[in-house]
Amino acid sequence: MSKKNDDAKRSARERMQVERERQRAADKRKRALIVGGSVVAVLAVAATIGVIVGTNKSNSSNTSWSSVSDKPLKLPTGMTSTVVPYGSNPNAPVLTVYEDFRCPICDQVEGKLGATMQQMADAGQIRIDYHIASFLDKNLGGNGSKYAANAAACAQDAGKFKAFHDVLYANQPDETNDKFGKNSYLLELAGKVDGLRSPTFDACVNDLTYAPWVKASQEDFNNAKVAGQKVTGTPTIALNDQKVQYVANNQVMSPDAFKAQLEGIIAQTPKS
Amino acid sequence: MNAAIAARPAGGSTVRRALPWIGLVVRLGLAAVWTFAGWEKATNPAQAAQAVRAFDVLPESLVEPVGYALPYLELGLAALLIIGLGTRIVAGISALLLLVFIAGISQAWARGLAIDCGCFGGGGPIAPDQTKYLQEILRDIGFLAMAGWLLFFPRTRFSADAWLAIEDDDTH
Structure with missing residues (x-):
């Protein structure tokens, strides 16, 4: 009886452990996704700024010439x-x-x-x-x-x-x-x-x-x-x-x- | 015998404890490289574009967008490295970018184009006796090694990554 009880407790604990493990893995994935997403977003924004700044700069320095x-x-x-x-x-x-x-x-x-x-x-x-x-x-x-x-x-x-x-x-x-x-x-x-x-x-x-x-x-x-x-x-x-x-x-x-x-x-x- | 066994884990953990510190140095070093490279080019976008043009790889319609975007992309990578966000991904992108640069310089060398790589500003056609392809490639390989280190050991001290993963580290 007491042994059976122990077994049940252990399996419940294991199930909890597995559940927690899964939770943690899901969290980790989410975090990785957020981090990866921010990295890509930052770089995309930086590149876009570069194109805009570069285009403006090269146009403005040559206005009189290009006319x-x-x-x-x-x-x-x-x-x-x-x-x-x-x-x-x-x-x-x-x-x-x-x-x-x-x-x-x-x-x-x-x-x-x-x-x-x-x-x-x-x-x-x-x-x-x-x-x-x-x-x-x-x-x-x-x-x-x-x-x-x-x-x-x-x-x-x-x-x-x-x-x-x-x-x-x-x-x-x-x-x-x-x-x-x-x-x-x-x-x-x-x-x-x-x-x-x-x-x-x-x-x-x-x-x-x-x-x-x-x-x-x-x-x-x-x-x-x-x-x-x-x-x-x-x-x-x-x-x-x-x-x-x-x-x-x-x-x-x-x-x-x-x-x-x-x-x-x-x-x-x-x-x- | 016992002493030897006991010493090994202690030595291992010293190395493990040192890794994030080495990582910090490498991370900030690579950040410095990108900052310098990006800054030199960002201050003169037209020249950066001409440097891209001189490699004679991209079609003319792509030369200017790439030339303009590249310095800011480099500065973006530098910023991410400084705060230590997404270190592994950033290291991967850095490595990829460096490989592209090395390939660009190599093809220019192999084809006998006389250009300055424009890696830190400058760039464009120069006199044939002033090319420094080998130095440029070796330098880029050095930077590539830094990026490679971070790719394999992305955990570094004082990084946004470490801060974001704090609970994770506690339970381990």
Whole structure:
């Protein structure tokens, strides 16, 4: 009798235990669900805030630019596409130079190899097509790449793109400094090129007349390919659609080596 | 003989007692990583977007949303790690995100793209001799190890998880 009673008590206790165990498991599941749900909710809210803030920020910093850059495309004088040609012989092998005016490596390349390229173009050995990109504004914040590109296009109208291009690189500010984003500074630099400043030029710079070209040129850059490979950065140099090296031993190569390379490629390509 | 047997559980419980403290350090360390990474990118969303674009994986329509959302997602993960809520889930998401980053850097490396990973702000195309793929990957693997630790030992000191589970711990 007493043993039976004990058994009943024990089984009741066990049942209670099982019940409590189940309760606890259910609680735990519920808690895990609440915690998991809050985690996902917090992250979703954070991501949404990010998209909203990011979209607002990038729109507001570009209002004045986007209002002019969506006007119909007009090419600067002497251009048949978005690239700016330079050289004495329009039928010479084409050296395409992809550059951004704020790109520090472009500055290094221009500083060391610019003169060589210019000599070859002046001598009619090559024609340089400057493909001006302006994506660094997005990378670094600011407007310097775009405004400098616009001013350079204005200089093309005056027939002085190349000279102004060289002045811009010679006075390139630190990568994170948006000095080129001020038209007053660009006009000051334009003063260093003889005969460039004129009321027409100044108005062209201040009105961002070639903003649609700057935008189109960047879009072309986004889709640009050399030998079937996407161009992923500036500077990129190609001769007759063949990629040209400008780095040797972790620095910009010597002008002689660079010139020899270009002449090698020209010698390979059949005359047309 | 007896002493040896007695010593073992004592040693084991020392380790067990130390685990949540190690967990706390790892948790706050990973929180610091996400805070720094998120903050650098959140202050310049356009650059973050360009960094995403440079990996050349996502279609253009997804580049900006992802670039904008990513820093805040990282800050969200940091906040959750600091308060210690859902540590295991957060560690899992962190690990997943780090794996995606490592995969992104590796594919850029393998394809010969010259980019800066933009892991802590920055990013975009750079000169070919300035890429640091190996360092970037090794660093991410270090962070991945932290996330992995929390995935296996999610119980940490001073966490919302511990606070929420207080009754649970009492009965054990």
